[in-house]
Each structure stands twice: as C-alpha cells, then as structure tokens.
C-alpha cells in the first residue's frame with residue numbers, strides 16, 4: 001500500500017485472559033484519545049478468570065462513529081490458541097503482529113496481509129527478572145510495537161505512564177523500558193511501514209472515556225440514592241463497584257468516618273429486590289443492579305412492588321440468554337421480560353440508554369420516575385454499553401436539580417387531611433399519596449400484595465379489585481409522555497422508509513444510515529428511549545410505509561411491544577435482528593438493510 | 604369480603620400507659636383466623652407488649668410474609684405502618700426498611716413454613732446481619748393457610764391429620780439462630796402469656812436480631828393426637844426453663860432481688876433483662892452452653908422455653924455498616940449532591 005490510512009482503522013488484540021492485557025489495551029487506546037483522535041473500545045471476553053481467549057478491539061475513527069466497523073485492520077495476535085481464527089479475521093491489506101519468539105510459518109499462507117514478527121517474549125525474558133513482570137511487560141511491549149507502526153506520540157505515552165503509576169514511580173521506568181523494546185524493534189526491523197497512521201487532531205476536547213456502568217453508578221450518587229442492594233452477576237457488578245467507589249470518596253464523614261449510605265451484598269437477587277423494596281417503602285432512594293437471571297428471580301417481588309405501588313429502580317445490564325447463556329456477550333434480550341415482569345397483569349416503565357452519557361442521565365431519571373409513579377422502573381443497559389469504554393461528552397450536572405420524591409405526605413401535610421387512604425386517586429392523576437413510616441400517627445396504612453380496594457383495605461370483591469388495577473394501568477400509560485423522548489433523525493430527502501431502534505444499536509445504525517445515505521438510500525431514524533411508548537412513536541410509524549425495527553435479540557421483542565402497544569400494522573414493521581452476542585457493527589446493519597430494500601423492490 | 608372493623612370501645616377507668624393510651628389503642632382489624640388458633644393469642648400478647656412499653660404506634664413497623672401467621676400483622680397496631688410481603692421474603696424487606704430508618708421498632712411475624720422452607724435463606728441471612736428487629740416465628744409444624752401439609756418444623760414421627768407420618772428431621776429455628784449469629788434467642792408458647800409477654804418486651808428492646816420461636820398450635824390441621832405441635836403435647840413436655848423480665852430504665856432502682864437468684868443483663872436503652880429460674884450454672888450469655896442445653900433437652904423430648912441466649916455486645920447491622928445516627932431517609936439532598944464542580948474533577952481520570 002502506498003498511501004497510509006489515517007485515523008480510520010481497527011486494531012484487535014487477541015490475548016489469553018488473566019495475563020494483564022487489559023491495562024495495556026487501555027493504555028493503547030488512551031494514547032490515541034490523548035492525540036485528539038476519537039476511539040471506540042470493545043472488550044470481547046470469556047466467562048472465565050484465567051486461560052481462555054479474550055479480545056480487545058480499538059477502533060480509531062476520526063468521524064467519531066461509536067459502533068464497530070466490522071473490519072480488523074491490525075491484528076495483534078498474542079494467543080497461539082486463537083491464531084487461526086485471528087488470521088482469518090484480518091481484512092485484506094491488514095497487518096498481523098505476533099510474538100515470533102516461536103516463529104509460525106503458517107501465517108505466511110495469506111499473501112494479502114503483512115506479517116510482522118516481534119520477539120516479545122524473548123526480549124522481555126532478557127530484560128526483566130521477575131516472572132510475573134515478564135508476562136505483564138510483554139503486553140506493554142506490544143503497545144510499543146504498535147506505537148512504532150502507527151507513529152504514536154511518545155511524549156503522550158510517557159505522560160500517561162507517569163499518571164498511571166503516580167503512586168509507584170518504579171513501575172514507570174519498567175513500563176517505559178518495555179515500550180522501548182517493542183518500539184525500537186519495529187523501527188529497526190520494519191522501517192518504512194506506512195499503512196496505518198494516527199495523526200494528531202483536536203477532536204476529543206470535552207470528551208471522556210467511560211463505560212456505562214461507571215456512569216450509571218455515578219448517576220445513582222448524583223441522583224441521591226442512599227441505599228443499594230445487589231448480588232454479584234456479570235455484567236452488572238461494575239455498576240455497584242462504581243457506586244461503592246464514589247460513595248467512599250464522597251459520602252464518608254472525614255472526621256467521624258460515618259457513612260451517608262448503606263450497601264448490602266444480598267444473599268441472592270430475591271433478597272436484593274426485597275431490600276430495595278423495604279428501603280423505598282421506608283423513604284430512602286435506592287436501586288439494584290442486575291442482569292437477566294437476576295430479573296427472573298426478582299419477578300415475584302417486582303409484581304409486589306407494582307401492585308403495592310412501591311418505587312423500585314432496577315438496572316438490567318443485559319447479557320445473552322436464555323438461562324446462563326453467554327454471560328459475557330451482549331444482547332437486548334430482556335425487553336419483554338422487563339416490560340411485564342411478574343405474574344398477573346403487570347406493566348412496567350422501561351428506559352433505554354444508548355451510551356454511558358445516557359446511563360448517567362437515566363439513572364437520575366429512573367430514581368425520579370420510580371418515586372413519581374410509585375412503581376418499578378427498569379434501566380435496560382447491556383454489556384456493550386455497560387462494560388465497554390466509550391468516548392462520551394464529559395458528564396455535566398445541573399446544581400439546581402431537585403429530586404422528584406413524588407407524592408409523599410409529610411406530617412404537616414397530613415394535618416389538612418381528614419383521613420388518609422393509601423390508594424385513593426384524590427388528584428385524578430391516577431397517582432395516590434403515600435406516607436413514610438414513623439412520620440405521623442395519621443399516616444399509618446397497611447401494605448398488602450393481596451387484593452385491596454382503593455382505601456387500602458383487604459378485598460375479594462371483583463369491582464373493588466378492578467377499580468384499583470384499572471387505575472394502575474392508567475397510571476402506567478400516563479408515564480408515556482414523562483419519559484425521555486424518542487430521538488428522530490430525518491434523512492436529507494423526504495422518505496417513506498425508516499429505521500426504528502433502541503439502545504446500543506445506535507452507533508451502528510447511525511453509521512450504516514450515513515453510508516446508505518451516501519449511496520442515495522434515504523432513511524428516517526427514530527430511537528425510542530422509553531416504554532410505554534410516547535405518542536410520537538405511533539405517529540412516526542404512521543408516517544412511513546415501511547419501518548425496519550433493528551434490535552439485538554432473536555424474537556423481535558421491541559417489535560412485539562410496538563405491535564401490542566401501538567396501532568402500528570404488522571405489515572409495516574420489518575425486523576432486522578442481530579443476536580450473535582457480539583456488539584452490533586454497521587456492516588451488518590447496512591448489509592441487512594440493503595438486502596431487505598432490494599428484496600422489497602423486486603418482490 | 605372486606606376487612607372487618609373491630610368495634611372500638613373505651614371503658615371508664617381503663618388503665619393507660621405512659622402515653623395515655625389504653626390497651627385497645629394497640630388493636631388492629633378483627634382477626635379472620637380459626638377460633639382457638641394459637642396465632643391469635645400471640646397477636647394479643649404482642650399488642651400488650653407494645654402497650655406496656657408505651658411505644659407510640661406510629662413509631663412501630665410490622666413486617667410479615669405469607670401464611671395464617673403472617674396475616675396477623677393486620678390484627679394489631681392499627682396505627683402503625685405494616686407490610687405483608689411475599690412468601691418467605693419478609694426478612695429482606697425488613698432489612699431494607701431498617702437500613703433506611705433504624706429508629707423505629709420493627710416486629711416481624713412469620714410462620715414455620717414462611718421461615719424454614721421457602722424463606723430459610725433470608726431468615727438465616729437477616730440473623731447473620733444482626734438486623735435490629737424482633738422476629739416472632741409462630742410455629743405450628745404445618746402450613747396452615749394451604750391446609751395442613753407438614754412444614755420443615757414437623758418432628759420425626761409426628762402424624763398429619765389424615766395419618767401420614769413425617770420421617771424427615773425437623774429444622775429447629777432456635778438451634779439455627781444460635782449457630783448463625785442471632786443475638787437474642789428464645790422459645791415461647793402461645794398458651795403461656797405470662798412467659799411470652801416479657802420475652803416480647805425484652806426482644807423489642809434488645810439491640811440486634813431477636814428471635815422468639817413461639818409454639819402456636821393450629822387447631823384446624825395439627826392439634827390431633829399424634830401431632831407433636833398440639834396443645835396437649837406441648838403442655839405435656841413444656842419446660843419453662845428460663846424466665847426473663849424486662850425492666851425499663853425508669854424502674855431500675857427497685858432492684859430487690861437476692862444475688863444468685865436473678866441474673867441481670869443490661870440493655871442498650873438503659874433497661875435491663877432479669878433472668879430468673881436459672882438452673883444451676885446456666886448462663887444465657889454463653890452461646891455454647893445454650894447449644895448444649897438445647898441438645899440435652901431435645902434428647903428427653905422436653906420443650907425447653909424462655910430466653911436461651913442473649914448477647915448485647917455484638918454490633919448490629921447499622922453499626923457494622925458504619926451508618927451515621929441520622930436515618931438515611933432523613934438526609935437532605937444537598938448533603939448528598941457532590942455538585943457540578945466535583946463531577947468535573949472526578950472525570951479528570953477519564954481522559
């Protein structure tokens with residue numbers, strides 16, 4: 001190749017998990033980010049602690065696309081067990097970099113790529129004495145090698161390493177030495193490599209690299225949650241880790257050491273659900289992070305909270321099901337589960353963040369909405385959003401924010417109330433008032449998941465029962481226009497064809513749509529952000545002749561909800577489904593759309 | 604069917620407590636349990652305990668699971684908040700509620716099915732956490748509400764009403780509680796109010812998890828000959844071994860007992876539990892001794908009752924979580940909001 005591809009390619013690192021490659025990959029990505037060039041990081045890891053193949057993709061994208069490209073241009077093959085697969089995956093014209101301490105002539109079977117062998121292990125074994133650092137430094141050495149290939153800024157590498165190891169200066173030198181090993185070797189043995197380059201830009205100003213779980217954990221802190229209960233499960237654990245971290249940093253009294261929060265690692269998800277129900281019933285803002293299997297277990301309690309009208313905030317960081325499924329692979333497979341979780345007629349409020357920025361905002365939204373509507377609210381994130389490193393606008397906070405604690409009667413309020421009835425719709429907005437235990441003798445009431453009438457009394461009378469559950473349905477519906485509004489992007493030219501999608505599909509959809517637009521295929525695009533659907537969703541579908549519903553599950557779950565909860569006709573909605581467990585890439589979307597559009601034209 | 608409203612009649616010269624309330628102020632809705640059910644007697648005793656302790660009803664919280672026993676939280680303390688949760692899961696709801704506000708008096712009511720089968724996990728974990736509540740387990744050896752199946756508390760050889768014999772070993776909530784860290788462990792009998800009342804009072808005043816396993820016969824499904832949880836069987840093997848009186852802080856001066864006869868245990872509120880009728884050398888502050896005693900009595904079929912173990916020194920959940928004294932649900936938002944500037948600072952590490 002004569003001309004270099006600048007700031008638009010994907011690097012993939014194939015490694016063995018448990019060898020400490022995560023920090024090397026983070027370093028590599030941050031160098032590029034600090035050079036002002038947008039990056040996307042995707043971690044494709046096994047459900048295992050040590051010894052299985054793991055991959056990390058870094059997409060360098062000057063245009064700032066957020067999905068995967070679907071191509072691999074530079075493969076850093078560090079794991080002999082995945083060599084075969086890694087070799088096949090590399091796009092023509094790409095570079096394969098591997099540790100040729102043990103040469104592998106079979107790499108030369110592909111003539112459409114360049115193979116670069118760097119004796120990483122040998123160099124590190126000579127340079128470092130301690131066995132563990134030999135393994136770790138091998139990873140840092142490939143960062144050096146890539147830096148040489150891509151012309152990365154050495155000063156930035158130095159600065160980053162100094163920042164990373166501020167507390168352990170000795171490690172700075174060790175790491176610098178390892179970087180130099182890889183860097184010098186490539187410069188010496190492969191001079192003039194000029195296929196892919198990173199050129200400094202100024203495109204990452206005001207941006208941060210953050211994952212959705214960290215953002216959501218921070219959102220819970222800013223939203224004023226004081227209590228959280230959870231049971232460890234990939235991929236939601238890091239959400240609670242973040243909440244713990246920031247609570248420790250921000251909510252412990254410097255002198256007394258006393259906490260303004262309480263976090264309980266419950267014995268299982270049932271207990272976690274019960275705990276947040278108890279805390280919310282008692283007036284504390286709280287939440288639980290989990291994933292699909294946890295929601296399944298929590299179902300009985302979710303119905304209880306729905307029927308007794310107790311606020312409940314659940315983060316479902318979706319992973320591939322059914323059952324244990326592929327715990328470290330992503331999907332949007334819990335939409336239907338969460339929409340109607342629990343037995344009996346239940347309908348819940350769902351929020352669909354598309355990136356870490358929205359995870360932060362929607363965490364706060366969820367805390368407000370749950371208390372406003374006195375009901376469970378689900379934030380449906382997924383592994384891709386939750387655990388991958390995204391480039392996002394720096395999070396901002398409005399200091400004038402006041403939490404919406406909903407309709408809670410204080411002791412003062414109760415003075416002007418004749419008699420308090422828990423489930424009476426006094427304002428005609430379908431939302432009754434509640435009281436917090438301990439506030440006032442007048443506020444006492446009995447909470448029961450068994451049949452109750454509008455006064456809160458036990459009932460087995462059909463009419464009394466219906467009155468309450470009908471109000472619950474109306475209350476749920478009334479939330480539709482109070483949720484984050486759908487986001488619409490219009491094509492340059494009027495069109496009767498559209499895409500409707502949600503959550504982490506966004507990056508790939510936007511890019512595919514751009515590419516199709518460049519080829520003269522025009523598509524409007526709506527991204528829904530809440531359920532129940534706003535009227536705008538139905539109107540948008542009505543405007544078009546065909547709407548492609550793109551989502552990451554087998555059963556077209558979003559499409560199913562559109563059919564049951566809007567007047568959209570079946571024939572208009574065309575499912576485009578991706579459910580391999582890997583994050584969606586634009587090529588898949590573009591391919592599926594092109595195919596579907598052509599088929600439709602000739603049909 | 605709607606809930607029955609109990610007639611509320613205030614008689615002249617009725618005794619009042621320190622708040623000026625009468626015993627009937629601590630009543631609830633009319634019970635819908637079978638006439639003679641042990642649970643109703645326990646309900647009345649619980650109401651009396653709150654009355655005698657002069658606890659403001661709105662400062663008390665009742666939590667329960669599902670079962671005839673769990674229904675009873677509706678039948679006392681009408682002016683308290685109550686929550687009838689789902690089957691076997693009351694401990695988690697109580698744990699969350701207590702985390703949000705540790706200042707109220709929490710009483711949990713459950714059954715042997717609710718606590719020892721479906722809810723065994725939550726029951727044990729609430730004890731491990733030493734959640735500050737009194738947990739009353741109304742134990743009748745059967746599932747009353749689902750019509751008489753054996754519960755995990757049924758003894759080997761005990762027969763069901765229709766004749767089936769239980770062959771599985773029972774789970775004894777008292778030995779369980781002793782082994783997982785409950786700090787107040789007692790057994791009572793719905794038929795002995797004199798013993799049960801002070802136990803409930805002491806349990807409410809104890810800081811930490813208090814369990815009272817109350818033998819509470821089910822007259823409809825487990826009171827026949829051959830049942831080891833019937834009234835007749837319980838009376839026959841009943842041993843009220845350790846009597847405990849609760850003495851509030853205000854009555855401390857009237858200490859008029861001879862040394863050796865009574866063992867006083869100081870409580871956190873300044874009150875005291877006085878243990879009487881102790882057999883020689885038995886010290887209910889010794890967990891190993893309590894376990895031994897229980898084992899011994901089990902060998903002889905005897906039903907040992909009273910306060911078997913107390914520990915006022917262990918930290919409760921609130922202390923272990925290092926929460927500040929002010930309840931979480933009363934911390935104003937401005938103390939919780941780190942602010943926009945801080946958010947900017949926190950994100951420096953994300954670049």
Ligand SMILES: Cc1ncc(C[n+]2csc(CCOP(=O)(O)OP(=O)(O)O)c2C)c(N)n1
Nearest residue numbers: 670671672690714715716717745746747748
């Ligand atoms: C998930 C679930 N499974 C089963 C039941 C049915 N059920 C209701 S009460 C009960 C047993 C209650 O036994 P216990 O706790 O001993 O109470 P008792 O009625 O004997 O006082 C069962 C099995 C239920 N309510 N929920």
Ligand code: SF4
Nearest residue numbers: 637640671747821822
């Ligand atoms: S069935 Fe048994 S436990 Fe239930 S109310 Fe009747 S006597 Fe009591």
Ligand SMILES: [Mg+2]
Nearest residue numbers: 714715745747
């Ligand atoms: Mg029972």
